[in-house]
Amino acid sequence: MLDHTQSVSPAPTLTVGRQLDTLIIGGGAAGITVAAMLRSKVKGSIAIVDPADTHAYQPGWTLVGAGVFSLEQTVKPEASLIPNGVEWIKKAASAFHPEQNIVELADGTTLGYRYLIVCPGLQLDWGKIEGLKETIGKNGVCSNYRGDLAAYTWECIQSFQGGKMIFTQPPMPIKCPGAPQKIAYLAADHLRRTGKRGAADIAFCTALPSLFGVAPFVPSLKAAMKRHNIEVNLRTTLKSIDGPAKKATFIVTNADDSTTEVVRDFDMIHVTPPQSAPDFLKGSPISNAAGFVDVDQHTMQHVKYRNIFSLGDAASSPNSKTVAALRMQAPVVVKNLVAAMNSNTGTASYDGYGSCPLTTDYGKIVLAEFTYGGKVTPSFPLDPRVPRYSSWLLKTKFLPFLYWSVMLKGIDLDIGHKEKQFADAA
Structure with a gap:
């Protein structure tokens, strides 16, 4: 395993303001979920860096725009969602210095880390x-x-x-x-x-x-x-x-x-x-040419810096950028991070799962679920291509509950999905 503590620091060398064991950049769905999962599995300090006052269930905004939900139903104070035992650093990240294991903040202060999880979402x-x-x-x-x-x-x-x-x-x-x-x-x-x-x-x-x-x-x-x-x-x-x-x-x-x-x-x-990827990621040492955190699409571990992981919309993995995707990525990141902390190679693998409940009418949804390569992988036995009222109930009732009360609490609930082929597919 690569010993990231032995890397050569570029000049000029930054002074570390504080040292943390696990640092998470981004307090959205990905950051909160992975922090909640980590707190009972690892020792040492965990902190989330995010300047936002509020946290939104963004999949609900289509329904706000359609008069089904109110905006208030989709927003909660960020402070109410930070897991116990996790520090909230209410600042914005501005630069990454992975050779020194340092993140620079917008106010000029710096944070050192042993392990870094980058999930600031899209811009x-x-x-x-x-x-x-x-x-x-x-x-x-x-x-x-x-x-x-x-x-x-x-x-x-x-x-x-x-x-x-x-x-x-x-x-x-x-x-x-x-x-x-x-x-x-x-x-x-x-x-x-x-x-x-x-x-x-x-x-x-x-x-x-x-x-x-x-x-x-x-x-x-x-x-x-x-x-x-x-x-x-x-x-x-x-x-x-x-x-x-x-x-x-x-x-x-x-x-x-x-x-x-x-x-x-x-x-x-x-x-x-x-x-696009946030401006502070573009051109950074941890990003690819498109500006996204350069990770292995299965392990979600950085391809060069083995103490860095990413998930959610800012990761380079070629999956659909949905909450459903990061829900499946979070357990993979946590398992592989814990393995890295124990000097082992992580074996947990993300298959590219994503889900898009395509609302075709009030009361009807085509529940698209798929993995890498465009494979259709439904969680339920019914034909997912047919608009259904049951999928509307899933979208309007169950998924918000799953988000607020299960996922953001760090509970790993995998309903399971399996590839299904259709002879009449276009």
Whole structure:
């Protein structure tokens, strides 16, 4: 095993302000879950670095935007979730110095560590769409990708009297790749239920070449788009937006890979912002070329620095970036970290599991579960491609409970998933 304490320090050498046994960067779903699991399994100090006052159940924000949940149902004080025995350092990380086992904080102080877990999540790059920052939250421009904006989505849907609705999806990576189209289905369904669907022209514009990255689920989603009479525009990326003029400019990639600029009018537009690794990770010694923590996709251990692990949205593992994924990653990280602490090689392996409950109507969900390679791996015996009310109950009742009362408490609950093949898959 690599003795990371013997590495050569670069110049200039930093002075360590404090020394910790296990340091966790990020107090979101990944950080809290892995801290709660670790506290009963390892000795020594454990600390979480995160400046946020509140903690959000982000998978619930689509339902906030659809009027099913209130924002208050998805948010709790961060302090109430820090596990007993874990220190909360309410600051932001700014730089990594893995050769010295040091993390630098935004206020200039430093923390030393024996083991490091990096899980700060994704960064929302609102500024990459020209004009978006100036108009988001008004002029009919909304987004469920920020909690304080999700309620405005519902306001826009409720007050819509007719005209053009647009829903956008940027290039990958993004959190929950199914979320941009879920709200399109729910908006169309709400208008149908309130007798206003005939007055709406709805379009879904995605930068991706397909509705979903796991092929067996695509026919179900195409059927949902057709049933809701939503126009689908693939390889169509939002470039800029003029809120007061209610115009959105898209770059369309044609079949020959040439591009065309198209301007669309809108009365309401739901924007999913481009996303990336946090700026303080990009270009750091622990990141790959794309800015994500460079880990083995199965062990979640850094490929170079063996005392560093990562999970959740900031990890380089090529899984769908969902809460379900990190729920399965956390036990792997903990087991392999404990093995490393005991000078052993960790054998726990993550198979790429992710889950995306694709809400196609109020009361119906296609429960997409899959692993690396696009293998469909349902946890239940029913055909997961069929929209079901039981999956709606899972999404609205059980999964929030699983998040707050099981996962964030450090309880490892694996329902189990198994590969299933479909002869009629597209």
